[in-house]
Each structure stands twice: as structure tokens, then as C-alpha cells.
Amino acid sequence: AKLADIDLFPENGSGGIREARVMRYKEKRRNRLFSKKIRYQVRKVNADCRPRMKGRFVRSPSLLQQALEEES
Numbered sequence: 038a039k040l041a042d043i044d045l046f047p048e049n050g051s052g053g054i055r056e057a058r059v060m061r062y063k064e065k066r067r068n069r070l071f072s073k074k075i076r077y078q079v080r081k082v083n084a085d086c087r088p089r090m091k092g093r094f095v096r097s098p099s100l101l102q103q104a105l106e107e108e109s
Contacts, residue, residue: 088095
């Protein structure tokens with residue numbers, strides 16, 4: 038049963054409201070998206086251009102170079 042087919046306020050006063058709420062919750066849970074979605078392309082482009090060290094942004098390429106020299 039879809040959410041649009043459920044009567045939220047039944048005339049006989051039974052517990053249909055809870056059933057409707059549970060169905061709505063289950064339908065919303067089924068439609069959740071867990072995949073990564075890029076909402077702002079500009080932010081992705083800027084982030085791709087910034088220097089990183091172990092996946093984190095660093096202030097400047099010179100700091101990145103210093104950190105690489107310290108590790109080796």
C-alpha cells in the first residue's frame with residue numbers, strides 16, 4: 038500500500054493513524070539514498086585543486102613538501 042492510499046483519519050476511530058505513520062516511515066526508509074552525490078560541482082573542483090596530505094587539506098604546497106621530506 039502506498040502512502041496516498043492510506044486513510045489517515047478513519048471514521049470508526051480505530052488505530053489506523055499509527056499504521057499510517059508506520060507505513061510512511063517504512064516508505065521513507067526504503068527511498069533513502071546512501072550513495073555520494075555531488076551537490077555543488079564548483080566546490081568539488083576547488084577541493085580537487087587544493088593540496089592534500091594523507092587525505093587532509095594542507096595550507097600550501099611548501100608545507101606539503103616539508104612534510105614529505107620529514108617522512109623520508
